[in-house]
Amino acid sequence: MKTDKRDRAARFRRRLLQAMTEAGLSQSALARSVGVDRSTISQLVSSNIVRLPNAQVVAECAATLGISADWLLGLSERPEQAAALLAESMEFSAANRALIDDQIYDWHREAAGYKIRHVPARLPDLVKTHDMLRWEYAPHLGRTIDQAIGASSDRLDLLKGSPSDYEIAIPIFELETFVRGEGYYAELPEATRKGQIERMLMLHDQLYPTLRVFLFDARRLHSAPVTVFGPLLAALYLGSNYIVFRDTERVTAISRHFDALIREASISAREFPDYLADLARGA
DSSP, X not given: OOOOHHHHHHHHHHHHHHHHHHHTOOHHHHHHHHXXXXXXXXXXXOXXXXXXXXXXXXXXXXXXXXXXXXXXXXXXXXXXXXXXXXHHHEEEEEOOSSSOOHHHHHHHHHTTTSOEEEEOSSSOGXXXXXXXXXXXXXXXXXXXXXXXXXXXXXXXXXXXXXXOOEEEEEEHHHHHHHHHTOGGGTTSOHHHHHHHHHHHHHHHHHHTTTEEEEEEOTTTOOOOSEEEETTTEEEEEOSSEEEEEOSHHHHHHHHHHHHHHHHTOSBOTTTHHHXXXXXXXXX
């Protein structure tokens, strides 16, 4: 529906006056900064003038006042400039190799009561045995491996006492190469693999359906490592950093991506323990 010219001019005038008041700028000061006569600004804020300024004046006013030109013109309900909106909705956060990152812990606590959905880079740290954590992280964590083990235990304790549901989606090939001791897991001792399998089966028995593990076919669907903390945020894991999205549109889009992984899962959460046990027997 088209907006009447008078209404658009009135909205522009109100918003310009509001922004000037919040910025503490007089008509003269704004005119100097924009590079126009004071009379030009006076006309823009006058209720007797039913017109909008040219694009250059609008842009200069918006830049001076630190607001969005679209907001001034009534094309947006957000007064922030595009760069500010982007900074608010997306951030970079340093990522540690293992779960010894206080930021991760804070995100879990922030999302308490919401569903937390996770695609891990390998097997989820949350369910790993101490032996598995030592094999995987000791080469680069050194003495701080005990911190990683303690942090992993803290995460599991948080899960056990949390009102949140956890959904984890893992590519089938990741679980298969682990059970068979191939690829990334080629040097993992057999005893460690068996202990890890037993632990995953035990945790499933203890925590299902609060904790649900799905297996998807990466040949049909691909996913980068990502965690969705309810409707609050989604964190994409790059290795050394997380890209964190907090705006509703992107969090929803990533949630829909996870929905597709669950919907197309080859092995459901209910089928997971039997599949893992059969896989282990055939290894």
